Amino acid sequence: MKRKIAVVGTGYVGLVTGVALSEVGHTVTCVDVDEVKIKRMQEGLSPIFEPGLSELMTKNINEGRLSFTSQHQEAFKSADAIYIAVGTPQKEDGTADLCFIESVAENIASHLKSYAVIVTKSTVPVGTNDYIKSFIGTRTDTPFDVVSNPEFLREGSAVQDTFHGDRIVIGADSPIAGDLIEEINKPFGISVFRTDIRSAEMIKYASNAFLATKISFVNEIANLCDKLDANIDDVAKGMGQDQRIGDKFLNAGIGYGGSCFPKDTNALVQIAGNVEHEFTLLKAVIEVNYKQQRLLVDKAREYFGSLRGKTIAMLGLAFKPNTDDMREAASLVLAEELVLAGATVVGYDPIAMENAKKVLPEAVNYADSALGAIHNADAAFIVTEWKEICSLTTEQFKENLKDAVIFDGRNCFNVETMKSANLDYFSIGRPIVKTQKEFA
């Protein structure tokens, strides 16, 4: 059965959810407080770079199933379900900031005129849905239910993940409300896992924390490989062939960034702390990541002696490929450290450049191509493994770099190829390629 759905918040999660629900036949109205964004979307323009999203968005707008408004009242009118997809950013102390959740709860309490299921897509600490329920319940007489339906999409493959996810988690204390959300999701053909609200909230944090743990673990093994002359490529492959371990999320590099892992791991440490549980393991995961994000600067400092006066080309600025999102990107930390060390930074990203300019240190310069960035630079830092960056040839590096040295934070290039090309090449947990150069 086709339903009428309101989606509150049009970030990655809200917009992709809205577009996907309309694509499977529901009538969706997305609402956001950001009027500039709403205007853009009403004209069919996606405010984010996400492969495949614009096309689906335009299609569903044209077919009359998807619309955008800045008026909550309009979006909520006779909606069967109201999806909350606003941000839950990190506060200074690491806890999740629920101010946007509260403002939506106020919006709902003011404008809810008929029964609806309120679905929380945002990542929220355990107990938040109970809070939303009592917050709205004490402010309106209109009946409603609350369901937790955490989101597992990844940026850069959000559309693909939404239509081909591994599972849909529905946490409901009211079976009728849970059934409605299961029915809404049926056209996706993805297996549904039903549980209670609190467990659903915890599944989201536990999943992100586990994936972050896998990354920090493999990064520590890579750091050991560096010291013990083993090769992380083979080590990860050999580990991953054990099905109990699995071969995913074993890519060593300069740590995890993005809008979720950093904030959600910090939030879970705080959630545990609130019930007097010290989450020792997760604290170590966070600490490893902190060091890992700075690793290329340490390696370059060791190589050059001092970075003062050196020009470093920073290739890739977004936190991962196929997104223009700069939240918690390793480039932020690296640029800051390099500038502090007296180096000149020239940044390049195929898509995230405009967003990068808003958040990277002012001293950073920009090139309009990868070749432009490495031209006359002393060294190249590979920060994001965009296809365009991984396709650079050894000839291009040699022709353009002053010192022919590459610090690869994403293990993009083949060690043997670098060796044959006589380039100095440092990656993460793999053999070092070093000629005997002297520096002034």
Ligand SMILES: NC(=O)c1ccc[n+]([C@@H]2O[C@H](COP(=O)([O-])OP(=O)(O)OC[C@H]3O[C@@H](n4cnc5c(N)ncnc54)[C@H](O)[C@@H]3O)[C@@H](O)[C@H]2O)c1
């Ligand atoms: N980004 C991801 O890949 C991802 C994946 C899974 C889960 N999540 C979780 O989903 C949630 C949303 O993340 P995001 O990255 O999509 O968010 P975002 O910060 O990119 O966007 C949130 C949007 O909500 C809008 N908003 C704030 N208050 C509002 C209100 N009262 N009414 C209407 N709109 C309002 C903002 O203007 C903004 O456009 C977070 O809890 C996040 O942890 C994110």
Ligand SMILES: O=c1ccn([C@@H]2O[C@H](COP(=O)(O)OP(=O)(O)O[C@H]3O[C@H](CO)[C@@H](O)[C@H](O)[C@H]3O)[C@@H](O)[C@H]2O)c(=O)[nH]1
């Ligand atoms: O083997 C790996 C895999 C990832 N990363 C890094 O980890 C970060 C996050 O990558 P990824 O998980 O692919 O992207 P996100 O869009 O942040 O997605 C994560 O965070 C989302 C928000 O909660 C969840 O919905 C997703 O399931 C979860 O994968 C990036 O900096 C990657 O470079 C690694 O270093 N090594």
